[in-house]
Amino acid sequence: MAENKVEIIEKSTKQYIVVQIGSEKYGIDIGYVDNIVRMQKITRVPKAQVYFKGIINLRGEIVPVMSIRTKMGLDDDVFTNASRIIILKIEDRGALGVIVDEVCEVVTLSEDEIDRSAVSANNAKDNFINGIGKNGDALISLFEINAIIDERENA
Amino acid sequence: MDVSQYLEIFIDESGEHLQTLSDCIMTLEKEPDNKDTINEVFRAAHSLKGMAGTMGFKRMQHLTHDMENVFQEVRSDKIQVDSSMIDLLFECLSAIEGYLDNIKATSDEGTEDNELIIKELNDFIAKAKGEAVESAPKESAAEEKPKESDGSFKKFELSDTEKKTVAGAREGGSHIYGMTVYVEKDCLLKAARAFLVFRAVEEFGQIVVYRPSSQDVEDEKFDLDFSFYIASTEPLDKIEAAAKNVSEIEKVISLEIEEEKTEAAESAPASTESKSAAAASAPAKTAAAPKAAAPAAKKQTAGKPATNRTVRVDxxxxxxxxxxxxxxxxxxxxxxxxxxxxxxxxxxxxxxxxxxxxxxxxxxxxxxxxxxxxxPIENVVNKFPRMIRDLSRTLNKKMELVMTGEDTELDRTVVDQIGDPLQHLLRNSADHGLEDAALRAQRGKPEVGNIFLNAYQEGNNVIIQVGDDGNGIDTEAVKNKAVERGIITPEQAEAMSQKEIVNLLFMPSFSMAKKITDISGRGVGLDVVKSGIEQLGGDVEVKTKLGEGTTFTVRLPLTLAIIQALMVEVRDEKYAIALGSISNIEDIPVKEIKYVQAKEVIHLRGSVIPLIRLDQILDIEPREEEPESLTVVIVKRGDSQAGLVVDNLMGQQEIVIKSLGKYINGNKLISGATILGDGEVALILDVNTLM
Known part of the structure; x- marks a missing residue:
């Protein structure tokens, strides 16, 4: 009996890495995350899309790094000791780094802890979000990974 | 049977066999009596047939089978190779290529039966049979359609060695019996049945001739029947009974083969069940000649191609x-x-x-x-002789392709992509380059137009020259056309050098063809060639002389992955410039910078070179105050030059080229990135786009 219960829970939950960007907390589906690395020297690529900060050397691989702040239309990144680059691994397109202010924790959310209706298409920032996760008192905006990797830029 | 896992190998190998066939047929056209080539052709056709059969591509198998028949006749000197036959064979190859393309795209051979070609092939054989006195054309036709056979003994032609074997056995005092064994339609293990039949009859004597070959029988490469000659001292009905004893054998037809076997075949219409014509005519005295075995065995081994000492690697x-x-x-x-x-x-x-x-x-x-x-670029260029031959027919111009340096080696990725541009250049030469016969005669050129493809290595590059001894490019005509199309103004046209005019040909949608032909002239021409080659990090140049010919020189890097580069610094950013595109490095005092049309240039040893400020085009903060002299890296592309202004030279280094990935785009200036010894990332400048 007990075992069965565990299985059922596992099926309907997902783990998210909770990161801080500005004053808000965002969640990234752990399935997409390959790696989290400390901030390092980013080589600027001239004439690239503005939200691409440049490229880094990740153990011999060249990985482009994106500023999610620029893409979402927020203030510029301020790099601190807590800044991290989340390396996302996306099928067919390879690795992509996303700069975040801080990595907080990993949470497990079940589907009924996620509010999908709070997302409206009108809010520009919401385009990158597919739901709001409720972890105790804290609200976590869950990133829609495909929107992040999409060409589209927030005006 | 699930054969999908073999599909790739099948496609690969079929491609190779087709290439062999095409090469050999080209050779045959020149030397119709070359036995080695004929044998090779036969082997390739045979393997192709076997493979198609195994994979269940019936139509392809059928076509190759009939083609093989033709080769068989050629091999046994029944047919002389002539040009109509070569044409037909090439048609066949195209058809098979069609099947192969279908298979590649859809894993299915498609529904084209190519009946016309098959019929022509059979006509060919029939004609040859008619000429070969030994048998009547009617019978040979029957032989070509085994499915229609009514269960008679199948007559077949013997090769020279087989004839000798038979004669040898006969001298040894054995009778030669011919047998055709029909296996039941729903028999599952045909090869095993055949084996049992062979074993049963070999108790009585020695099988001297197999049809199809014993190897094929073992591999189940036969429909429902197979035939053989057996040399034996026993009476025929005993052997026949032994053969019939094997289960799942529908019937066995046999007859004794007389010395004059044509007579035997005709005089013995071999009724269904064994009313064997000359059953036990002469009882034997000695056992079957053992020496018969040797030549037969030898023939089998000769059929197998020598194994290569290579491994296929993904x-x-x-x-x-x-x-x-x-x-x-x-x-x-x-x-x-x-x-x-x-x-x-x-x-x-x-x-x-x-x-x-x-x-x-x-x-x-x-x-x-x-x-x-x-x-070796051989893999790509060896289809060209055939293409030129076909073009020669369609264009009705006599031409010959001379290739050298086919063994020049290039990185696999380059070789894979160089085929189309080269093909395009060759077609251009054939179509636009070479004049028609009358004009050639008038100009005192040899009747057969010469098209050449020379490949050789030069430093870290491979040079491929493609050209012809034809008309050359009429720069006046090009100029007029360009003006007419509004690409340039008449004034511009006047000021242009010959070279610049020729380069107009590389503009998109610029075709000089007066009429659109099958071969070229659709306006997607040299610009595609150029961009294809540039994508590979190479470039292309043209040399032409009106009335004497045109040569395209394609320069390609040996490899795409690792290059020698000069590392430079602009402010605190590091960039790599491929060493191959650098001609020299100069220190230029600022006061020597001149202006032409408000653009900075330097005048260096007689040539005027435009300056490119890397900091400006790369969006780097400008320097607060200009130093007294600039470090300028002079880069070249073809004959054009440009001077890149950098802050600092760091030295030469071997760099590993890495792609920027699929996310960052719209960036033509940077062709990739590399990781330096200290782990830092440097960008690689694409010099071609700077100019």
């Missing part, structure tokens, strides 16, 4: 290996940079020696891996 595995070697080189580079910068701690001689040793090993490892990836 290109992805090679790429992975290459990547790992690249990593190793990067790691080595960083060790080198540590040892030189922090010399204090690592000053021991042993450490330096080991570093040097490591350097040697990585360099040779890198070379070896590169060599593995190198393939």
């Amino acid at each position: 290109i992805e595995k090679l790429d992975a290996l290459m990547n790992q070697v690249s990593e190793l080189i990067i790691a080595k580079n960083s060790l080198v940079s540590i040892s030189s910068t922090e010399g204090g701690n690592f000053a021991s001689q042993g450490f330096h020696e080991q570093i040097e040793y490591l350097e040697r090993i990585t360099t040779s490892l890198h070379e070896s891996v590169m060599k593995v990836r190198m393939v």
Whole structure:
């Protein structure tokens, strides 16, 4: 009996890495995350899309790094000791780094802890979000990974 | 049977066999009596048939089977190779290529039966049979359609060696019996049944001739019947009974083969069940001649192609290996940079020696891996003679392709992509380049137009020259056309050099063809060639002389993965410039900069070179005050030059080219990135787009 219960829970939950960007907390589906690395020297690529900060050397691989702040239309990144680059691994397109202010924790959310209706298409920032996760008192905006990797830029 | 896992191998190997066929048929056209070639052609056709059969591609099998029949006749000197036959064979090859393309695209051979070609092939054989006195055309037709056979003994032609074997057996006092065995339709293990039949009859004598060959029978490469000649001293009905004893054998037809076997075949219409014509005519005295076995065995082994000492490797595995070697080189580079910068701690001689040793090993490892990836351009260019031959027919111009340096090797990725541009250039030569016969005669040129393709290595590049001894490019006509199309103004046209005019041909949608032909002239011409070659990091140049010919020179890098580069600094950013595109480096005092049309140029040893400020085009903060002299890296592309202004030169280095990935785009200035010894990332400037 007990075992069965565990299985059922596992099926309907997902783990998210909770990161801080500005004053808000965002969640990234752990399935997409390959790696989290400390901030390092980013080589600027001239004439690239503005939200691409440049490229880094990740153990011999060249990985482009994106500023999610620029893409979402927020203030510029301020790099601190807590800044991290989340390396996302996306099928067919390879690795992509996303700069975040801080990595907080990993949470497990079940589907009924996620509010999908709070997302409206009108809010520009919401385009990158597919739901709001409720972890105790804290609200976590869950990133829609495909929107992040999409060409589209927030005006 | 699920054969999908073999599909790739099948496609690969079929392609190879087709190429062999095409090559050999080209050779045959020139030397119709070349026995080796004929044998090779036969082998290739035979393997192709077998493979198609195994994979269940019935139509393809059928076509190759009939083609093989023709080769069989050629091999046994029944048919002389002539030009109509060569044409037909090439049609066949095209049809088979069609099947193969279908298979590649959809894993299915498609529904085209190519009946016309098959009929023509059979007509060919029938005609040849008619000429060959030995048998009536009617019978040979029946022979070509085994399915229609009514269960008679199948007559077949013997090769010379087989004739000798038969004669040898006869001299030994044996009778030669011919037998055709029909296997039941729903028999599952035909080959096994055949084996049992062979074993049963071999108790009585020696099988001297197999149809199809014993190898094919073993491989189940026969429909429902197979035939053989057996030399035996026993009476025929005994042998026949033994053969019939094997289960799942529908019937056995047999007859004794007389000395004049044509007579025997005709006089013995071999009724269904064994009313064998000359059953036990002469009882034997001695046992079957043992020497008969030897030549028969020899023939079998000759049929098998020699095995190559090569291994097929998935290109992805090679790429992975290459990547790992690249990593190793990067790691080595960083060790080198540590040892030189922090010399204090690592000053021991042993450490330096080991570093040097490591350097040697990585360099040779890198070379070896590169060599593995190198393939001769032969794989691409060897389809061209055939193409030129076809073009010669369609254009009705006499021409000949002379190729040299087919063994020149290039990186696999380059070779894979160079085919189309080269093909395009050759078609251009054939169509636009060569004049028609009358004009050639008038100009005193040989009747047969000469098209050439020369490949050779030059430093870190491979040069491929494609050209002709034809008309050359009429620069006046090009100029007029360009003005007419509004690409340039008449004034501009006047000021243009010959070279610039010729380069107009590389503009998109610029075709000189007066009428659109099958071959070229659709306006997607040289610009495609140019961009294709540039994508590979190469370039193309034209030399032409009106009335004498045109030569296109294609220059390609040996490899795409690792290059020698000059590292430069602009402010605090590091960039790599491929050494191959640098002609020289100059220190230019600022006051020597001149202006032409408000653009900065320098005048250097007679040539005027435009200056490109890297900091400006790369969006780097400008310097607060200009130094007195500039470091200028002069780069070249073809004959054009440009001077890149940099802050600092860091030196030459072997760099591993890495792609920027699929996310960052709209960036033509940067062709990739590389990782330096200290782990830092430097961008590689694409000089071609700067000019």
